[in-house]
Amino acid sequence: MKRILGIISAVLLFFASNLQAQKLPLDKVAAVVGGAIILQSDIEMQYAQYLAQGNPANENIKCYFLQQLLTQKLLSQQAVIDSVSVTEEQVDDEINRRMRSMIGRAGGQERLEQFLNRSIIQYKDEIRPDIREQMIANKMQGTISEKVSISPLEIRQFFETIPRDSLPYYNTEVEIGEISMYPKLTKKEKEAYRDKAEALRLRIKGGESFETLARLYSQDPGSAAEGGDLGFMDRTMLVKEFAAVAFKLKPGELSQVFESEFGFHVLEVMERRGEQARVRHILIKIDPTNASLERCKAKIDSVYQSVVDKKLDFSTAASLHSDNNETKFNGGMMLNADNVQSRTTFIPTDKLDPMIFLALDTMKVGTYSKPAYFTSQDGKTGYRFLYLKSRIGPHTANLEQDYPKIKENAYEDKVSRVISEWFEKRRKSTFIKIDEAYKDCEGLADWTTNPVE
Numbered sequence: 001m002k003r004i005l006g007i008i009s010a011v012l013l014f015f016a017s018n019l020q021a022q023k024l025p026l027d028k029v030a031a032v033v034g035g036a037i038i039l040q041s042d043i044e045m046q047y048a049q050y051l052a053q054g055n056p057a058n059e060n061i062k063c064y065f066l067q068q069l070l071t072q073k074l075l076s077q078q079a080v081i082d083s084v085s086v087t088e089e090q091v092d093d094e095i096n097r098r099m100r101s102m103i104g105r106a107g108g109q110e111r112l113e114q115f116l117n118r119s120i121i122q123y124k125d126e127i128r129p130d131i132r133e134q135m136i137a138n139k140m141q142g143t144i145s146e147k148v149s150i151s152p153l154e155i156r157q158f159f160e161t162i163p164r165d166s167l168p169y170y171n172t173e174v175e176i177g178e179i180s181m182y183p184k185l186t187k188k189e190k191e192a193y194r195d196k197a198e199a200l201r202l203r204i205k206g207g208e209s210f211e212t213l214a215r216l217y218s219q220d221p222g223s224a225a226e227g228g229d230l231g232f233m234d235r236t237m238l239v240k241e242f243a244a245v246a247f248k249l250k251p252g253e254l255s256q257v258f259e260s261e262f263g264f265h266v267l268e269v270m271e272r273r274g275e276q277a278r279v280r281h282i283l284i285k286i287d288p289t290n291a292s293l294e295r296c297k298a299k300i301d302s303v304y305q306s307v308v309d310k311k312l313d314f315s316t317a318a319s320l321h322s323d324n325n326e327t328k329f330n331g332g333m334m335l336n337a338d339n340v341q342s343r344t345t346f347i348p349t350d351k352l353d354p355m356i357f358l359a360l361d362t363m364k365v366g367t368y369s370k371p372a373y374f375t376s377q378d379g380k381t382g383y384r385f386l387y388l389k390s391r392i393g394p395h396t397a398n399l400e401q402d403y404p405k406i407k408e409n410a411y412e413d414k415v416s417r418v419i420s421e422w423f424e425k426r427r428k429s430t431f432i433k434i435d436e437a438y439k440d441c442e443g444l445a446d447w448t449t450n451p452v453e
Helices: 002-012 040-054 062-079 086-105 109-116 119-144 150-160 189-207 209-218 240-246 292-310 314-321 335-340 355-359 399-428
Strands: 029-033 034-038 173-181 231-232 258-260 263-273 275-282 374-375 381-390 433-436
Touching: 002 231, 029 040, 029 062, 034 040, 034 062, 034 292, 040 062, 040 086, 062 119, 062 399, 062 433, 086 109, 086 119, 109 119, 119 399, 150 399, 173 292, 173 355, 189 209, 189 263, 189 275, 209 275, 240 258, 240 263, 263 381, 292 314, 292 381, 355 381
Parallel strands: none
Antiparallel strands: 029 034, 029 433, 173 381, 231 275, 258 263, 263 275, 374 381
8 A cells, every 4th residue: 555645646636637528428337436426437537648748658557546436436436424524626736726626737828728628717617527536536535644743752752763774865965044125216217117108008998909018018928928818817816906906896897907916917807717817917027227136235335234243043034134035934944945844954955946057066165155146046137145053964864864754754644654554444344346448557456445334
């Protein structure tokens, strides 16, 4: 049962790459799980998705797909018993999230609809039952493991069971703090950008095509090619200034020019559906002026000097002055992007941004880099300085230096065992019958059961 966590994880991705619109015309029952059936067409559909992603033909992988579905059915049936459910709004959000991803991969909504040979709305209705069941199964899994905790003794015992020659080897890791600032323009400096957005708004009111102007002038790389169309969005998916305007207007209404952290917008609501709105917009970004850059540089130089002179500790300076919302509320410290859930601040040097790596190369632990001009990953320009809190050289895993990582591994191992035990018990008490065609599947031999009365 050690494979069970991997199986459940795969269930969560069941439709993430789904580019097929309907089940294949196969009606054979592949398996029965309690009162539910799994059709051969369910498995064939997943196999078609697998091939569509460019994977090599492999009939044996159908065994794996069947095991995914068996797992999902057991979880969803227990969810009914335990009154575990999801709301229709949550299902809507998940479907919309997946649609945005699929539209992006397909190169636009129109192309995706051509590929699916149906409208997005029709496709959403078709996949809705499967998405709902998948989400319920996922939530049920969470209830199984939510009370799992790990003690220091269990962590040590887990570590001691690892053979010495199998201990992981860690490369150099560092803890890095960052205070970054972006230039802020005065109202007068912003006028030219607001005027550009207003001119486009007037052209739209004058009868010109919103879609055409968005394609030509919008500086939002994610929607410009789609004529500014963002698709259906709810409030939680939009910055507050944008949401306030989008959910105030009626379909067909054009907004006044308004500002958000991204720049100036002109927005039109195309359609409303409950708590969701389909909107399109034109974005005019605000570029920093020389004067605003000079003000930004002077401010960060002042904060830097206060930190170096120990008039202000780094953590406080970050919370008061940094414009990086991902780090300012964490004392300015960066988190390991590959392990965000554990919130570890130890980052392998081979995972660092190249510019940060170069800056740290000559720094000593406990020191700060001088403020320097930089461009963020989302294209913003400003100034920042770094703090090297600690550096751990290459080493074999040990409890003293790697306790957070070992704790996480021990916890995952315990969760895996708890889930495996749950599945073992549920399988024995549930009627499960699998078609003879799958009798030779590795991992499925123990699934057919005669339930205990």
